[in-house]
Amino acid sequence: NAGVTQTPKFQVLKTGQSMTxxxxxDMNHNSMYWYRQDPGMGLRLIYYSASEGTTxxxxxxxxxxxxxxxxxxxxxxxxxxxxxxxxxxxCASCPGLASNEQFFGPGTRLTVL
Amino acid sequence: xxxVKQNSPSLSVQEGRISILNCDYTNSMFDYFLWYKKYPAxxxxxxxxxxxxxxKNEDGRFTVFLNKSAKHLSLHIVPSQPGDSAVYFCAAKGSxxxxxxxxGSGTQLTVLP
Numbered sequence: 001n002a003g004v005t006q007t008p009k010f011q012v013l014k015t016g017q018s019m020t021x022x023x024x025x026d027m028n029h030n031s032m033y034w035y036r037q038d039p040g041m042g043l044r045l046i047y048y049s050a051s052e053g054t055t056x057x058x059x060x061x062x063x064x065x066x067x068x069x070x071x072x073x074x075x076x077x078x079x080x081x082x083x084x085x086x087x088x089x090x091c092a093s094c095p096g097l098a099s100n101e102q103f104f105g106p107g108t109r110l111t112v113l
Numbered sequence: 114x115x116x117v118k119q120n121s122p123s124l125s126v127q128e129g130r131i132s133i134l135n136c137d138y139t140n141s142m143f144d145y146f147l148w149y150k151k152y153p154a155x156x157x158x159x160x161x162x163x164x165x166x167x168x169k170n171e172d173g174r175f176t177v178f179l180n181k182s183a184k185h186l187s188l189h190i191v192p193s194q195p196g197d198s199a200v201y202f203c204a205a206k207g208s209x210x211x212x213x214x215x216x217g218s219g220t221q222l223t224v225l226p
Contacts, residue, residue, distance in 0.1 A: 033213070035216075042117075042202060043202065100162065106154075
């Protein structure tokens with residue numbers, strides 16, 4: 001099992017460009033999440049998907065959109081990137097039901113110039 | 114307003130001694146708490162957790178203590194090893210069905226040989 005995979009690992013964008021961060025999990029988990037990590041601020045929840053077909057806003061959703069393409073895949077889109085979106089982005093998944101543990105991907109380091 | 118706080122950005126301990134990492138929370142609706150460990154350029158990995166109905170959970174060298182009246186939890190690592198050097202995040206789960214987690218800002222632990 002690969003667990004949670006994210007692509008790309010690194011990306012540099014210019015202000016105003018768009019891009020999609022991809023995330024996939026092969027653990028048959030119900031719930032998936034997108035976080036951003038900034039220095040001194042821990043991980044902040046951007047969007048989540050409790051189950052296939054549903055998505056909801058987290059703590060910092062502005063400037064982002066998501067798509068739960070199927071049970072395995074959950075993508076994060078930046079329509080018009082801004083320097084404030086420079087961050088490390090982590091995708092996570094959780095089995096749901098009786099489990100509270102989230103499993104994280106390796107992260108995408110995004111720089112917006 | 115941060116609902117989960119880790120007030121010590123860094124901690125250094127000698128190999129073989131005890132490491133104590135602290136976390137405070139403000140939301141009394143949190144019902145489950147987790148500790149994650151993060152190495153540079155990797156995603157966080159789950160370490161240990163505790164339900165709000167317990168006050169202690171132990172797993173090998175790692176023990177988590179929960180003091181609900183003080184809204185405080187701590188992670189004890191005994192004995193500390195150089196491989197334990199990492200950033201440790203405290204996280205708390207609310208009552209939402211999607212098991213969203215709220216993270217603290219992290220504590221960088223350095224174990225000196």
